Structure formats: structure tokens, C-alpha cells
Amino acid sequence: MTADRATGQAGMLPDAVYQRLIELILSNELPPDSRVNLYQVARQLDVSPTPVREALSRLDDDGLVVKSPLKGYRTTPVLDVKELDDLFDLRLLLEPVAAQKAAENGSSEALETLVEEAGAFPRAPAGDDAADYASFCRHDGQLHALIAQASGNTAIARSLARTHFHLHAFRLGYEESAGQATLDEHVRIAAAVARRDADGAADAMRAHLLASRERLLPLARRP
Template identity: 30%
Template sequence: MSDTGKSTHSSGEAAYASLIEALRSGEFAPGDRLREEDVAKRLDLSRTPVREALRRLENNGIVEHRPRIGAVIRKLSRTEIVELYEMRIVLERTAARMAAQHGSEAEFDALDHMNARILDAQDTPTLGAAINHDFHEALYRAARNRFLLASAEAINNTLILLGPTTYLDPDRIRIVVSQHGDVTTALRQRDGDLAADAAEAHLQTSLRYRLKGMST
């Protein structure tokens, strides 16, 4: 590949990563239109890598192209949200069970540390949500299975489409921290079944909050 090709590819990766981060932080939200020139200006990039990044987001089902409008961030329907959580539960039960077998005490310490940071960030919901994302990613990494991790990454990208965080409710944060604690306790006990059940209970609660938010 030529230096120009490598540069374009690198810029495209940077544009994609920046767009993902902007979506996670709430800078862009489901339903927003993503005009190439506006995104390029905001990210301080040329339109070519931005176009590449938008195409990749479309391939991943995060952005859809609408006639006469252009690229728009998708909104998930109630049915799609339920289906998404069904898959999360399948994957996260597996991750928790495998992490109980393969994870290290240092990794479990890191999970507890992130959980404490979520509680400390209760006055900054977006920060708490970002740490929560890191918590779940660390759980998958502790499972020591690259194919499981790849499947989780595809699901986690779609989570961006859920919209604003549910961490605006202080009670929600306390429940999250408590349920994360149930997961890490089971991991330390090396009880895979208990860890899997705790992970599922946590996601079922998360789904209930999501659906409740849609009905208000």
C-alpha cells in the first residue's frame, strides 16, 4: 500500500473512532443527521476519511442512508432493543462464566475499582456510563476468548443507538453498582454459574429501565 493509501486508511480509522466516541458521549444522538462537511469540520478532518467512516457506520447498522437526507443515526425500535438485550444476555452469561474460570485476581480488582468509580461519578452520568462500558469490556477480556470478545464488540457498538444514559436516576446507579458487585463476588468465588446468573440479572434490570424510559 502506498503512503497515501496508508494515510487515508489511518485518517478513516481516526474519523471512525472519533465518531464512535462522539456517539458514546452524546454529542451525536439517534435521529441526528450526519452531513459530511459538518462532521469533517467538527473532527478537523478532510471529507474523504469522514465519508469512509460514515460508510463503515452504515455497514455496521449504526447509520442509515435516507433519500434526499443523507446519513442519519438509526433509532432502535422497542422490539430491536429487546432483541439486542437478548443477545447481550447470551454473550455476557458466557463471558461471566468463562471469566470465573480464566480471570485473574488483578482483573477482578480492576472491575471493583471501576465499579467504585461509577458510584463516585453519580453526579456526572455520562462519565458513569463511560466507566460502565469499560467495566463490561473488561469482563469480556477476562474471559480470555477472542471470538467472544469480537462478538461483544459488534453488540457494544449497537448499544450506542440506545440513546441517552439511564444513569440520570441516582437509584439506577446504586442498583448498577450493587449488581456489578454481585458479579465480581461470584467471579472471586470462581463460581461460573453464579457469575452468569448475576450478569443476566444485571442486564434484565438494565432492559427494564430502557423500556421504562421509552414509555415516559
């Protein structure tokens, strides 16, 4: 990655480095539970250590890396079966309610933005391009965040944001068929919310979460 690619626009370097590190983690170029050499990463990205240090601090907040005194940063392990199941239990409690309330309370502007986001990825990424994969992960997280925000329930929105679920789930693996099923389910949820079908939105969200859990649990069980 060249300095030009990392910089993009003046002042955008830290965000670009942060996104690039997410790509490296999601693609396992920085494997789970392994040491992150700050200076080696800086050389790889052709940037100074400062934006890498800032990005690692943000990733620590996301739970993708952890800093140990005198030892630097390590990537965290991937979710195990119980951790994944626990997070889905939480989501099943919160997100159908969020979808229901978004349909009831969301502003026209919020629902329009949600529908636009649901249509932003007409096809799931194919192949193993880390940037496409990370972009799809961001879309997944953004769509769920928009629903939570449209619900008007800040406690739900904050609780879901703190889990960083989508970043952690995508580390388990990716299959194009599963990605396309996710997109199709997103469209159904967004359509129900947009037509203000509160019960339909809650049911569509619940069905999506149950299907997602079934897709991800086999990946979490792999040795």
C-alpha cells in the first residue's frame, strides 16, 4: 500500500490506516492471538508509526487488539461458540425491538437512508479481496446501526454499538452464499421498516438474526 493510497485526502491518514488494519485482521494477514509489530506494520503500509499507533488504540476500543504493559499489542482471539451465542442472545433481545420502533418512530429521512444503505450492496463480494470484505463488513454494521438509531432508543443503539459484533463475527470467516443471504435479509428488514410495518420489521429482524447464528456457529466450532 503506497502513501498516496493511505492518505487519500489531507488529514485522512489515521482513518485510512485504521481501515487498512481492519482489512489485515479480517483477512488473517494479522492472525488471531498474535503479536502486532507496530514498526513492521508502519513499514508495510508505508506510513510513520504515529497513525499506526493511533489506529491500534482505536482497535483496542473495538476489541480487535489488546495492549499489554511492556509487550505492546496483540490481536485478540476470534469468538468462541459461547461468546457468539451470548452475543446473539443479546441481539435477539434488542434488535427486533429496535426494528419495530424504527418502523413506528423513525423519521422519513432516517428510513430513506436505511433503504439506501440496504441497496448499497446489490451483490455480496466474491473472492478474497480484503478491501471488499471489509467494506461489506462496514455495510453490515452500518445497516444495523441505522435501524437502532431510527428506533429512537439510545440505550439500544449504544448497547449494540459497544459489542462491535460485526467486526468480530466477520473474523470467523466469509462465504459468498452466506453474504448474499445476509443482503437479501437486510432488504426485507429495510422494506418492512420503510412501510412502517412494525410487526413485520420485528419478525424480519428476528428471522435474520436466527439465520445468521446458524450460518456462523459452524465457523465458530471449527478447530
